[in-house]
Amino acid sequence: MDFYQVDQKLIVGIADIKVAKAPYVIETNLGSCIAVCLYAQEEKAGGMVHIMMPYAEENSEQARQKKAKYANTAIPELIHQMKIKFGIDAQKLKAKMFGGGKILKDFTINIGELNEQASREALRLVGIPILAAKTGGEKGYRVAFNLEDGKVRCQRFGDTIEEF
Amino acid sequence: MLNEPRINKAIKMVAKLSIDKGSQVFSKLIKTGARIDMENAFLGDLTTVTEDINRQNTSVVGAIINLVGDANFKFLFYVQIEDSMILADLMLKREVGTTKEFDIYASSAVQEVGNILASAISGVFASDFSINLKPTPPVVINDFVGSLFQEFLLSSVGEKNEILIIESCFHIVRNNIHAHMFLLPLGDSEKVLSYIANTM
Numbered sequence: 001m002d003f004y005q006v007d008q009k010l011i012v013g014i015a016d017i018k019v020a021k022a023p024y025v026i027e028t029n030l031g032s033c034i035a036v037c038l039y040a041q042e043e044k045a046g047g048m049v050h051i052m053m054p055y056a057e058e059n060s061e062q063a064r065q066k067k068a069k070y071a072n073t074a075i076p077e078l079i080h081q082m083k084i085k086f087g088i089d090a091q092k093l094k095a096k097m098f099g100g101g102k103i104l105k106d107f108t109i110n111i112g113e114l115n116e117q118a119s120r121e122a123l124r125l126v127g128i129p130i131l132a133a134k135t136g137g138e139k140g141y142r143v144a145f146n147l148e149d150g151k152v153r154c155q156r157f158g159d160t161i162e163e164f
Numbered sequence: 165m166l167n168e169p170r171i172n173k174a175i176k177m178v179a180k181l182s183i184d185k186g187s188q189v190f191s192k193l194i195k196t197g198a199r200i201d202m203e204n205a206f207l208g209d210l211t212t213v214t215e216d217i218n219r220q221n222t223s224v225v226g227a228i229i230n231l232v233g234d235a236n237f238k239f240l241f242y243v244q245i246e247d248s249m250i251l252a253d254l255m256l257k258r259e260v261g262t263t264k265e266f267d268i269y270a271s272s273a274v275q276e277v278g279n280i281l282a283s284a285i286s287g288v289f290a291s292d293f294s295i296n297l298k299p300t301p302p303v304v305i306n307d308f309v310g311s312l313f314q315e316f317l318l319s320s321v322g323e324k325n326e327i328l329i330i331e332s333c334f335h336i337v338r339n340n341i342h343a344h345m346f347l348l349p350l351g352d353s354e355k356v357l358s359y360i361a362n363t364m
Contacts, residue, residue, distance in 0.1 A: 011215050011218050011219045012218065013211040013213070013214035013217075013218060014211060014314060015211050015325070016211040016215060029218045029308045029310025030311060031307070031310075031311040031314040031315045032314070032315065033314055052314075052318075066210070066211075066325050068211075069325075103305060103307065103311065103312075104228075104305075104315050104318070106303065139307055140307040140308045140310070140312070140314075140315075141308075141311065157223070157307045157308055157311065
């Protein structure tokens, strides 16, 4: 298995959201960050958010400037963008999540684990089920989200590519 | 504050001096011509900068070093895995091509080059601006370039959404190695750059 060779590709940076419809593929690389992919099967539409930190105080300056940076503001913002751009309600969305590795071993806190917990909590609060996840470990991830079928190809550095 | 032209000038001067010194030390070490060019010094949006890096999709080995003291900076040096093997051969004075897979020697070579370059930067701050910086031991990471770069930024951008990046590329002419270096001011290191700007 290889990553998708397509022209219609969107790349996601840190604290970034991209939403699109098929035939697009949305890609990113992750370290301790978490990528949450939301997909609406019928519309073949989806979005990815690249979350860097677990929480921001609601209505704080940081949250206002970059909602996609914090799990508790990023996931509502991704849902909002799916609604604004494609008219898709949260009830139609399913989630997959990836990343959250602990690459820098000398860090005392495991920010990847905190990001994962906060992302799961944010999805639970809005009632979106998580269909698949690959998280943790000590290496980075490459993730490609295919909006044709909602499948995600994920490779943890040094491992083979898996499909979720 | 970092958008002020005078401070940008200071950043570029520090970067240029550091790079010149790093080039000299490194050329001596490997006994071949190494040229380091400054590609860019800019204040960039966190998302845009990392989107560009993620687009590259390469596997690299890099060294992250903290420079701590009168100011605090974070330094990253990385090369593609194939180039780390050439670096290992050059540093061990072996025929290039001897190292055929990424191993402890290739990892050590990147660690050592990171050390040399970080020390060169510290030396410039000390000798030219009387600002004392001490490099911490390098942390070597072998990973996707996007993943490495994110970890480099992680402790620096908690509250900020803009990052000051000094990006350089060095070429070992005979072997065509391309390496990248990034220097990231942390916390109140902007004050140090202001001081440098005022002394120019």
